[in-house]
Amino acid sequence: MEQQRLDKIIASTGKWSRREAKELARLGLVTVDGRAVCSVEEKFDPEAARIFVNGEALFYRRYTWIMLNKPAGYLSATEDGRGKTVLDLLPRELRRQELFPVGRLDKDTEGLLLLTNEGGLAHALLSPKRHVDKVYYVRTVGRLTEEDRRAFAAGMSLEDGLQCLPAGLEILAAGEESEAQVTLREGKFHQVKRMLAARGKPVTYLERIKMGNLPLDRGLSRGAFRFLTEEEIAELRVLV
Secondary structure, eight states, rough: OEEEHHHHHTTTTTSSHHHHHHHHTTOEEEEEEEEEETTTOEETTTSSOOOETEEEEEESSSHHHEEEEOOOOBBSSSSTSOOGGGGGGHHHHTTTTEEEEEHHHHHHOOOEEEEESOHHHHHHHHHHGGGOOOOEEEEEEBBOOHHHHHHHOOOBOOOOOBBBBOOOEEEOOOEEEEEEEEEEOOOTTTTTHHHHTTTOOOOOEEEEEEEEEEEETTOOOOTTTEHHHHHHHHHHHHOO
8 A cells, every 4th residue: 555654644543633643753652563653754554564552553444434323313414503413423533534424314314324434435325326225114104005116116206396216115014104115226305205205104214224235233222333344345345
């Protein structure tokens, strides 16, 4: 990998700023491959060098990918004056890494949300041309029917002008309150809610449970997160 300045490598972890890295190096608390490095202007290969900061081994990630089990009440944004954002659920060192949500979930929608600082792959995953499925669990008022399923499969044109690609609607339970699984290949504003409202079945609960081949980790409590594995990231790259 291309060599980078030591302060940039250290700051990329989010645990220390470049200024803090400079001070730690001045105090002799930064070592690279077993030797103390006093100047953070020196360059190293971050994937090959063994870097320790204040006795702690530095784990370098070129890009960070996080799976968050989003709770209701948080906005899918990096900052917003209207309320708390999903970044408020992360520790300080991750908030420093310029992460952003891969797509959006409504404030009251829960479930799988990816956060990253890798722009190219994130935008590719969201492109309708890539046909990366987004799968949702939904509860509605009213009985879902086979006619609703066919309307989703045909692609819907809503009264407000929204043109929807063909989508999947798998009815899990039908009654006064129905349950279903909805699969989209796009992610337009409030799309699931608008499509079901157009069928006279307003949504009472919505949760994203899968993106591409990546399911929501049910070991994550609501509001918790984990890093994606290298295998999971590789699978996302295969999708696009």
